[in-house]
Amino acid sequence: MTLAQTGLAVPDNRLLFVVSVVVVASVVLFAAGVIVTLLRRSDRQRAEEEKLAAMGTATARILHQIKNPLQTIVLHADLLQNERMVADPLQRREVAEAIIGESQRLVAMLDELSVYASGAQRAMNRQPMELHQLVRQVAGYESGGTGMRVDVSRVSPAVVLADPYYVRQALDNLVRNAAEAMAAQDDARLAISVDREGGTAVVRVSDNGPGIAPEKLDQIFQPFVSTKGKGMGLGLAICREIAEAHAGRLEVESALGEGTTFTLRIPLYGDGVSTGALPGLAPEPHSAGAAWS
Structure with a gap:
């Protein structure tokens, strides 16, 4: 018994071809979308990794630069606890000057960071x-x-x-x-x-x-x-x-x-x-x- 004898319509070859093309195109587009999404995610991850690496480098340099004057300040502040050191005006003045100098250096570093951080927000008075x-x-x-x-x-x-x-x-x-x-x-x-x-x-x-x-x-x-x-x-x-x-x-x-x-x-x-x-x-x-x- 043929399809015609059962009363069922015979599929049109052209319709089958169009449906096949649509299905294949849909699959290709879906796959392309997945690939683009993965690539964008990979780019974002790479950008985030680079950003984190840059932040790590910047933080390490900031900490290194701040640690040195802080260590000097702590060392000289400790010397001021020595009674013989405090009793000598000349040595006391040298220690005090060292503490003041390193403190000013810290302030200058923080000022520099503040100036850089202001960036585009820096107000110009031209x-x-x-x-x-x-x-x-x-x-x-x-x-x-x-x-x-x-x-x-x-x-x-x-x-x-x-x-x-x-x-x-x-x-x-x-x-x-x-x-x-x-x-x-x-x-x-x-x-x-x-x-x-x-x-x-x-x-x-x-x-x-x-x-x-x-x-x-x-x-x-x-x-x-x-x-x-x-x-x-x-x-x-x-x-x-x-x-x-x-x-x-x-x-x-x-x-x-x-x-x-x-x-x-x-x-x-x-x-x-x-x-x-x-x-x-x-x-x-x-x-x-x-x-x-």
């Missing part, structure tokens, strides 16, 4: 300012007691719309980093120049220090990375943030045995030369800036 005058102030401040020769012979007028306080912090840090890099040199020389290139003010801070290894150049702007044995390693990360907050950028060039040049670029204001009525210049360096590294 105003027309004579960048060249600010550079001369910073150069005079740094050369005053360091014995380092500072050349500011190539400082041209450049007016920018910027927050004097934060620009000063960035310049202070760049100059101080250079001074620390050349601390062991008898022929330490620092050159700070200001130029106008197109619509941009360009500040170059160049030293004749030991330079930075090529493999470390890509890392120095990362937070908690430092080429020095002390400091949080946040200074250059903050400097770059300040530059970018002013629609500018911070660059570095270095050669081992020859020195390093940091270049800060900020858009000029107006014609780049005049400001009209100029507000007061930048304030003195912030306490946290002195501890940047």
